[in-house]
Amino acid sequence: MPAGARLRLGLNAALEVEGGHIGYDVRPSARRQGFGSLALQLTLREARQRGLERVLLTADADNHASTRIIEKCGGMLSEAATSPESGKPIRRYWIEVPR
Helix, strand or coil: CCEEEEECCCCCHHHHHCCECEEEEECHHHCCCCHHHHHHHHHHHHHHHCCCCEEEEEEECCCHHHHHHHHHCCCEEEEEEECCCCCCEEEEEEEECCC
8 A cells, every 4th residue: 555544533632732633654665646645635535524624734844745745735834843752843734624
């Protein structure tokens, strides 16, 4: 499978800082082929079906591919922060999930 995604219907304190509602991964050999965008679009559809009105996603600030995917799918930058886990800069995005 070239890509995978996880939808979290609720967030704990840690996921509110880093992680968010949706996480996705793309196998290195499948990158730059649209699988990340497709995985996020399908997961947003599932979030809509589950009744979420908006979802939080986070990405490492230096992960330009992920930030492009999130922004392409409607992500609006909420804030830049620092990961409590790695100490690296992260970006936090919200995506409105229309009904």
